[in-house]
Amino acid sequence: MLALGQDEIAKYPFLADAGQYLKEQGFTLEQFGTDPDLIPLIEKAYNRIYAACEGDPQSYKSDIIENQASNTASLPREVFSFLLSIVLLKLTGIPTLAKRFALNEAMRAEAFLEKDLKNISTDSNELPIKIIEDLFSIKVKKHNDFFVISVSDYIKHSIHFHEREWKLINRHVEDGFVFLTPHQTVRLVRKELGTFITSKILTGKKPSMISGFEKFVNNLISYSKKFSISIVDSGEYPPCIKHAIEILEKGENLPHSGRFMLATFLLSKGRLVQQIAPLFKNAPDYNEKTTLYQLNHLAGTSGSGTQYSCPSCEKLKTQNLCFIIPECNNIISPLQFGKKKN
Amino acid sequence: MNENDVKFIEDSFKKYYFNHFELIHVPERTAEREFGFQKFNSGMTRHISIKDDKELHLLLMKNIPSDVYCSNAYYSFPNLPMNEKDWKEADLIFDIDAKDLNLNCRSNHTVSICNDCKTISNKQIQWKKCNSTKLEEKSLTCKNCIEKSKLEVKKLFEILIEDFAIDKNDIHIYFSGNEGFHVYVYNSQFQKLGSRERSELADYILFNGVIPETFGMKKFKPNRALFPNFDERGWRGRFAKDVFDSKSKRSKIISELITNGYSSFQKKLEDVSTRIGVKIDPNVTMDIHRIFRLPGSINSKSGLTKIYCKNITKFDPFLEASFLNEDTIEIIADCPIEFKLKNKKFGPYDNEKVTVPTYAAAYMICKKLASIS
Ligand code: SF4
Ligand SMILES: [Zn+2]
Numbered sequence: 026m027l028a029l030g031q032d033e034i035a036k037y038p039f040l041a042d043a044g045q046y047l048k049e050q051g052f053t054l055e056q057f058g059t060d061p062d063l064i065p066l067i068e069k070a071y072n073r074i075y076a077a078c079e080g081d082p083q084s085y086k087s088d089i090i091e092n093q094a095s096n097t098a099s100l101p102r103e104v105f106s107f108l109l110s111i112v113l114l115k116l117t118g119i120p121t122l123a124k125r126f127a128l129n130e131a132m133r134a135e136a137f138l139e140k141d142l143k144n145i146s147t148d149s150n151e152l153p154i155k156i157i158e159d160l161f162s163i164k165v166k167k168h169n170d171f172f173v174i175s176v177s178d179y180i181k182h183s184i185h186f187h188e189r190e191w192k193l194i195n196r197h198v199e200d201g202f203v204f205l206t207p208h209q210t211v212r213l214v215r216k217e218l219g220t221f222i223t224s225k226i227l228t229g230k231k232p233s234m235i236s237g238f239e240k241f242v243n244n245l246i247s248y249s250k251k252f253s254i255s256i257v258d259s260g261e262y263p264p265c266i267k268h269a270i271e272i273l274e275k276g277e278n279l280p281h282s283g284r285f286m287l288a289t290f291l292l293s294k295g296r297l298v299q300q301i302a303p304l305f306k307n308a309p310d311y312n313e314k315t316t317l318y319q320l321n322h323l324a325g326t327s328g329s330g331t332q333y334s335c336p337s338c339e340k341l342k343t344q345n346l347c348f349i350i351p352e353c354n355n356i357i358s359p360l361q362f363g364k365k366k367n
Numbered sequence: 368m369n370e371n372d373v374k375f376i377e378d379s380f381k382k383y384y385f386n387h388f389e390l391i392h393v394p395e396r397t398a399e400r401e402f403g404f405q406k407f408n409s410g411m412t413r414h415i416s417i418k419d420d421k422e423l424h425l426l427l428m429k430n431i432p433s434d435v436y437c438s439n440a441y442y443s444f445p446n447l448p449m450n451e452k453d454w455k456e457a458d459l460i461f462d463i464d465a466k467d468l469n470l471n472c473r474s475n476h477t478v479s480i481c482n483d484c485k486t487i488s489n490k491q492i493q494w495k496k497c498n499s500t501k502l503e504e505k506s507l508t509c510k511n512c513i514e515k516s517k518l519e520v521k522k523l524f525e526i527l528i529e530d531f532a533i534d535k536n537d538i539h540i541y542f543s544g545n546e547g548f549h550v551y552v553y554n555s556q557f558q559k560l561g562s563r564e565r566s567e568l569a570d571y572i573l574f575n576g577v578i579p580e581t582f583g584m585k586k587f588k589p590n591r592a593l594f595p596n597f598d599e600r601g602w603r604g605r606f607a608k609d610v611f612d613s614k615s616k617r618s619k620i621i622s623e624l625i626t627n628g629y630s631s632f633q634k635k636l637e638d639v640s641t642r643i644g645v646k647i648d649p650n651v652t653m654d655i656h657r658i659f660r661l662p663g664s665i666n667s668k669s670g671l672t673k674i675y676c677k678n679i680t681k682f683d684p685f686l687e688a689s690f691l692n693e694d695t696i697e698i699i700a701d702c703p704i705e706f707k708l709k710n711k712k713f714g715p716y717d718n719e720k721v722t723v724p725t726y727a728a729a730y731m732i733c734k735k736l737a738s739i740s
Contacts, residue, residue: 175556176530176531176556176557176568177556177557177559177560177564180560180564180567180568181560181564183567184563184564184567189576189578190578190580190581192567192570192571192576192577193567193568193570193571194570194571194574194575194576194577194581194602195576195577195578195580195581197600197601197603198530198531198571198601198602199529199530199600199601200529200530200532200600201530201531201532201533201556202532342566343576347563348563349562349563349566349653350562351449351450351656
């Protein structure tokens with residue numbers, strides 16, 4: 026673990042060891058559920074989760090302002106609200122909430138990380154560089170205004186992006202390294218940062234209920250219904266389809282081409298428009314009416330009457346939607362996945 | 368291929384393997400590789416593991432394969448089925464083939480063989496005789512094909528060294544044995560990359576998926592200062608050299624590009640791509656489980672050897688890759704295109720009985736343009 030200062034913990038609370046932190050501050054979890062002075066902190070944590078899941082981080086009142094803690098007393102509050110969020114999510118045990126929360130925390134940390142990265146000198150021992158190195162095993166070096174990382178490390182992460190600007194060809198490459206701005210550097214690890222935070226929540230046993238936490242946990246459980254996507258059993262789906270579903274589950278933006286692929290795929294598998302529509306409800310720009318209209322159009326139940334077919338693997342490759350694995354085994358359409366024998 | 372042809376080719380391959388084992392490079396870390404081979408008129412045998420040169424030699428003499436392959440990947444258990452092999456890493460490989468280069472010369476030396484009526488034609492005309500659709504194309508590679516492929520190899524070589532910092536001693540170039548070149552990269556930072564990552568590398572080398580912004584062009588308010596300079600490294604530098612031609616024209620051409628606008632710039636990029644992009648076959652590069660033709664083995668599409676190129680500029684496959692023996696043999700040749708091997712001219716032959724050296728006979732028989740009489 027990295028040695029952290031107080032306001033560094035507040036910015037990057039996921040780096041702290043929860044149990045140890047509480048002990049150092051002289052608290053136990055039980056106290057938070059019972060001590061009337063501490064209950065507001067659970068409320069703060071609840072809000073933190075709620076704001077994250079709504080995709081509306083502004084509605085959460087952070088005590089960190091302008092990259093600095095507003096005052097010394099507020100620092101532990103910031104850390105506590107994060108640690109308590111984790112506890113609440115663990116008690117709730119719903120992966121969708123965990124993932125949405127983690128993504129939002131990752132984006133929050135990303136903003137701090139970017140600012141910190143901009144301010145470093147050339148010392149590779151500084152915290153932001155250490156974080157990237159320790160958490161994601163990417164070696165970063167500062168080079169004038171840029172940060173350079175090896176081509177292979179870059180591609181390992183960049184292939185998860187859909188935007189063309191992330192393709193290696195659109196980067197400055199020299200002597201085996203890719204040159205990135207601070208913004209690009211931290212953006213590159215957002216997904217992994219999210220995964221790292223998710224794993225903090227989802228690994229380990231589900232703890233037993235702590236008195237005083239029930240109300241919040243129950244609220245979260247009923248709140249989470251909003252996000253449940255039940256129709257899709259993606260067990261035998263090809264990686265491209267699974268990946269698209271994953272993005273939607275996390276409430277991230279799936280490009281139009283991805284939605285087209287997913288919808289046509291599921292329609293071909295015999296799913297009904299009414300079953301597919303809920304998949305898109307987590308999308309940032311969801312609108313029920315337009316979604317149904319578009320799906321009906323693809324299904325051929327409206328408009329021209331022709332059903333659109335699922336794009337070929339080749340096409341999906343050019344759209345960066347293909348996540349080929351050996352099991353894809355030379356098929357030409359995702360619809361063939363799992364049908365062809367080795 | 369009929370039985371007599373197979374017997375003749377197998378005999379000549381066998382002599383080659385017996386006399387030239389020193390040409391067959393057993394790859395390093397042999398025991399971690401998967402080997403495979405094919406025999407004439409039969410399927411592929413793969414998932415073989417081999418210990419050393421001796422075992423390989425034995426396999427060649429025992430089976431007299433038409434083609435021999437070896438994985439670019441390293442496995443813990445190369446002889447187990449694919450999902451139990453335990454993939455460790457793989458050398459980076461590239462395939463450059465003249466048939467993918469859209470060369471004008473192709474039509475001059477490509478023939479169509481009708482698998483129904485056995486007619487051979489070098490005209491791109493509708494098949495009149497039997498209206499068959501089972502046409503097979505065979506090309507007798509020409510000098511131009513080879514020279515143009517070499518240019519691609521050189522472009523690739525430059526990118527590997529300049530952009531990816533590969534040590535030039537870790538880059539090995541082989542003539543593929545037919546119409547192109549195979550390039551291997553060892554010990555690079557890419558050894559452990561999976562298929563998707565390698566496909567991204569391939570796109571980089573192909574100049575695929577590029578956006579105008581990378582070269583300074585923007586949809587709104589383009590800024591001259593963002594356009595590349597001559598001495599820049601990587602694609603921006605190569606773009607500058609191709610598009611601006613000379614330093615003095617840079618300023619004028621940037622003005623033109625800005626005036627013509629964003630979508631015209633996109634078209635320009637496609638056009639540039641055909642010149643500066645390296646025409647590798649992306650499917651080969653992204654395949655991390657492939658068994659790739661073994662260096663030193665014979666390519667049954669031609670009877671020529673997949674041979675190491677010490678000096679790519681001077682390399683002449685028609686001289687340096689033909690190793691079959693000189694013994695003469697009588698064949699019936701229907702080969703409408705003249706070709707040159709070992710400094711000797713052959714053909715064209717119009718369905719006639721001719722006596723030629725084994726290496727030339729094998730070349731035509733492998734191309735399905737001749738048969739033992
Ligand atoms: S190969 Fe086809 S099925 Fe497999 S991930 Fe790519 S697009 Fe999907
Ligand atoms: Zn040619």
